[in-house]
Amino acid sequence: MHTTEGHQTEVFRVVGINYKKSDASVRGLFAVNQEQYAKLLTTAKDFGVSDFFILSTCNRTEIYGFAASELHLIEFICSVCAGNSATFSGISYSKSGSEAITHLYHVAAGLDSQILGDYEILGQIKCAVKIAKANGFIGQYMERLINSVLQASKAVKTHTELSGGTVSVSFAAIQYIKQYLGLSGAGTDAPIADKKIVLVGTGKIGRVTCRNIVDYLGTRNITLINRTEETAVALAGELGLSSAPLSDLATEIADAAIVVVSTNATEPVLLAAHLANAGKKLVIDISVPCNVAADAQKLPEISFVDVDMLSKIKDETLQKRRDEVPKATAIIAQHIAEFTDWCEMRKHVPVLKEVKNKLMGLPIDPVVLHALTSGEQFLPGRHEEKVQKAMSNLATRMRNLNTPGCHYIQAINDYIA
Numbered sequence: 001m002h003t004t005e006g007h008q009t010e011v012f013r014v015v016g017i018n019y020k021k022s023d024a025s026v027r028g029l030f031a032v033n034q035e036q037y038a039k040l041l042t043t044a045k046d047f048g049v050s051d052f053f054i055l056s057t058c059n060r061t062e063i064y065g066f067a068a069s070e071l072h073l074i075e076f077i078c079s080v081c082a083g084n085s086a087t088f089s090g091i092s093y094s095k096s097g098s099e100a101i102t103h104l105y106h107v108a109a110g111l112d113s114q115i116l117g118d119y120e121i122l123g124q125i126k127c128a129v130k131i132a133k134a135n136g137f138i139g140q141y142m143e144r145l146i147n148s149v150l151q152a153s154k155a156v157k158t159h160t161e162l163s164g165g166t167v168s169v170s171f172a173a174i175q176y177i178k179q180y181l182g183l184s185g186a187g188t189d190a191p192i193a194d195k196k197i198v199l200v201g202t203g204k205i206g207r208v209t210c211r212n213i214v215d216y217l218g219t220r221n222i223t224l225i226n227r228t229e230e231t232a233v234a235l236a237g238e239l240g241l242s243s244a245p246l247s248d249l250a251t252e253i254a255d256a257a258i259v260v261v262s263t264n265a266t267e268p269v270l271l272a273a274h275l276a277n278a279g280k281k282l283v284i285d286i287s288v289p290c291n292v293a294a295d296a297q298k299l300p301e302i303s304f305v306d307v308d309m310l311s312k313i314k315d316e317t318l319q320k321r322r323d324e325v326p327k328a329t330a331i332i333a334q335h336i337a338e339f340t341d342w343c344e345m346r347k348h349v350p351v352l353k354e355v356k357n358k359l360m361g362l363p364i365d366p367v368v369l370h371a372l373t374s375g376e377q378f379l380p381g382r383h384e385e386k387v388q389k390a391m392s393n394l395a396t397r398m399r400n401l402n403t404p405g406c407h408y409i410q411a412i413n414d415y416i417a
Contacts, residue, residue: 010050012141014100015073016062019114021091024058024306028289029083032056033264036080037128041135047076051139053132055107057124058169058205058288058307059114064104064142070094082266082289101145101339105332108153110163114311115172117163117321120208122153144342152335159331162324165317170209170262172310173284174216177258180282180303183217192219198256200249200270201263202226202235205286209262214239223252227263250274253281261285261292268293275299286310 017030032040032054044052049072052065063077074092078085095103103112108125110117129146132138138146156162177183183192199210202224213222223242226232236243244252253259253274259281263269272295275281280301285292290306297304 010066010068011096012064012066012100012145013070013073013094013096014062014064014103015070015077015092015094016055016060017088017092018060018062018112019308019311021093024288024290024308026083026087026091027059027061030061030078030081030088031289032061032077032080033266034131037131039080040076041132041137043079044076044137047079048072049076051132051137051142053128053137053142055125055128057121058286060107062107064100065137070096098336098340102332102336104145105149105152105336106329108149109156109328109332110153111325111328111332114307115168116318117324118168119157119163120168120170120205122150123204126150141343141346145339148335148339152332155331155335156328160324160327162321162328164320164324168208169286169307169310170205170212171216172313173209173260173286173305174212175313176284176305176310177213177217177282180258192217193221195219195221195257196255197222197258197260198225198249198253199223200225200259200261201287201291202232203262203264206262207235209260209286210235210239210241213260214241223256225249225252227265227269254278256281258282259284261287263287263291265291267291268296270296272296272299275302284310 017027019027033056037054037056040054044050048067048069050066052063052067052073054077055062055064061077061081063073065073067073067076073094074085074088078088081088106112108122110119110121113121125146129138133143177197181192181195197213197219199206199213199222202210203226206226210222210224214220220240222239223244224232224236225244225246225248227246229243229245232243235241249270250273253270257280259270261270261284264287266289268291270283270285270292272293275283275296276299278301280303282303282305283292283297284305286307288307292304296302
């Protein structure tokens with residue numbers, strides 16, 4: 001169990017749902033957007049939750065934090081979601097202490113991603129933590145843990161090929177488009193230039209997807225649409241593409257062959273009315289919750305694909321990534337061990353502080369000083385220097401022997417020596 005000062009009855013936990021036990025439509029009920037996150041930051045203490053952060057992506061919704069029970073975390077996160085706590089509990093997982101810590105390391109490294117090695121998750125973790133920290137919900141323990149997690153993820157990225165090649169949800173969308181159109185490679189097939197693509201949503205994932213379309217399909221026959229029109233206009237100008245206001249959505253997709261939806265709306269953006277009688281189209285939705293209406297997905301001429309379908313795309317890159325898993329887990333184990341050592345030492349902090357205060361308060365008799373310094377001049381700061389040396393030795397013994405509080409006499413001996 002991992003607790004911190006001020007968290008004596010609280011344990012570090014994670015509860016969440018992911019792609020393993022729930023499909024995209026169910027995960028969408030528990031997706032947490034920025035407004036919902038902001039509300040959670042104001043109600044955390046009402047639910048008995050202290051330090052925490054929320055990770056909500058297309059593949060998972062998780063809450064990491066200190067709470068006396070997993071039920072506190074479940075009720076807390078579900079207080080802002082469309083789904084209820086009973087449904088969440090039925091498909092969720094819960095881990096505490098060392099298991100929760102290990103889970104976070106694996107998630108950050110891409111070992112738990114729907115597409116193995118998907119490195120986009122790290123940026124999402126950083127963003128989630130940044131929001132929580134700015135609102136005072138990341139204490140010393142969690143900050144140290146998160147820093148270690150980020151270092152481990154970076155080491156995995158640097159020293160393994162777990163994220164090698166180009167495989168992510170956004171790239172899988174490009175692969176699917178190529179298969180759908182019967183293309184052999186990027187930029188080599190003239191027909192792609194004749195196929196208009198409409199990309200709805202130019203947030204972080206939308207921007208990545210847009211650049212992948214340009215880079216890997218070799219086309220700029222792309223129209224960008226976003227709820228905040230200025231964002232679409234800026235990206236279109238940067239990449240030499242077209243843009244249109246959301247009000248022109250039906251008009252723009254009427255002559256499009258492919259529609260990619262990457263919005264972050266709580267309600268469907270692409271409706272049956274937009275697609276009915278508009279001809280044959282491929283519609284790819286990489287949003288969670290799903291932003292293509294259920295009845296629109298089932299229209300006769302619509303080929304619909306969501307994130308779960310995209311994750312099934314396999315290629316040799318994924319096999320190479322699987323071969324790197326043992327290396328990645330070994331790197332993570334090393335960082336977990338270092339973090340565990342820090343946690344163990346942290347338990348001894350109260351004792352170390354008390355011993356240091358006692359040593360600093362020892363009376364310095366002139367005769368004793370002469371004996372201690374072998375006749376040398378006792379310079380200002382020598383006392384502090386000897387105390388610090390004694391404390392360093394004490395900390396080492398407590399860490400190695402795991403017997404906190406029993407080396408007080410030895411610390412005094414170290415001071416005298």
